Amino acid sequence: xxxVLGAANLSEAEQLGLHxxxxxxxxxxxxxxxxxxxxxxxxxxxxVAQARRKVRRHVWSLLHxxxxxxxxxxxxxRRLKGWIVVDMNATIITAASKKERAAATFNGSxxxxxxxxxxxxxxxxxxxxxxxxxxxANAVADRLRVPAAxxxxxxxxxxxxxxxxVDGAGAAHGLLERLSALNTKRRTVRFSVGWKITDEDEEAIxxxxxxxxxxSLAQDGTLQEGCMSFLGLWQPLRTA
Numbered sequence: 088x089x090x091v092l093g094a095a096n097l098s099e100a101e102q103l104g105l106h107x108x109x110x111x112x113x114x115x116x117x118x119x120x121x122x123x124x125x126x127x128x129x130x131x132x133x134x135v136a137q138a139r140r141k142v143r144r145h146v147w148s149l150l151h152x153x154x155x156x157x158x159x160x161x162x163x164x165r166r167l168k169g170w171i172v173v174d175m176n177a178t179i180i181t182a183a184s185k186k187e188r189a190a191a192t193f194n195g196s197x198x199x200x201x202x203x204x205x206x207x208x209x210x211x212x213x214x215x216x217x218x219x220x221x222x223x224a225n226a227v228a229d230r231l232r233v234p235a236a237x238x239x240x241x242x243x244x245x246x247x248x249x250x251x252x253v254d255g256a257g258a259a260h261g262l263l264e265r266l267s268a269l270n271t272k273r274r275t276v277r278f279s280v281g282w283k284i285t286d287e288d289e290e291a292i293x294x295x296x297x298x299x300x301x302x303s304l305a306q307d308g309t310l311q312e313g314c315m316s317f318l319g320l321w322q323p324l325r326t327a
Contacts, residue, residue, distance in 0.1 A: 164308015213237035258282035
């Protein structure tokens with residue numbers, strides 16, 4: 088409960104326990120909390136994920152029944168009704184000392200490099216890979232496990248249309264092939280990834296005719312003067 092409410096360390100968890108001691112009783116000691124966290128093996132984590140999935144299914148059903156309905160996203164001014172949007176990103180968390188599993192990161196810093204997946208519709212964390220600092224930005228094995236864990240957290244009734252958005256670290260054949268393979272007769276999966284522009288890309292882009300471009304749109308649908316987007320990039324989502 089402390090983690091869900093935003094506690095990031097033992098002191099904050101202890102303060103939460105003290106605040107609600109009339110409900111929970113005496114606050115657990117630091118050593119007890121550490122033993123509890125150390126006991127979270129694969130079996131326990133699977134049970135936690137199962138409980139999260141069950142609660143999420145109930146909460147999402149209530150969201151659909153509220154006056155405003157389920158919080159569908161708007162991208163470039165278009166409301167993506169029926170689409171569940173999953174954002175994946177890896178974030179470097181620096182450490183000032185040699186904490187457990189802290190290591191040198193790919194960009195020269197020191198700390199951790201967790202990889203997570205969030206539901207953009209509800210701002211919920213669907214999956215998280217807690218990693219030491221060594222993994223590169225596009226470690227494919229990790230980027231296969233995280234979307235799989237995120238998909239298991241999405242209620243089956245909401246899996247008909249999925250849009251997965253990843254930054255440049257998602258430009259890996261293994262990840263894109265796995266996302267493409269998720270398409271079935273009952274489920275449509277689309278993805279948006281970035282990549283580092285190379286000289287070859289620049290040459291290919293220069294060969295595109297002027298009619299292949301249009302002024303880019305901001306998240307709210309307004310025009311971004313001076314920014315252009317390739318029409319073909321949006322075609323799959325428009326026709327889905």
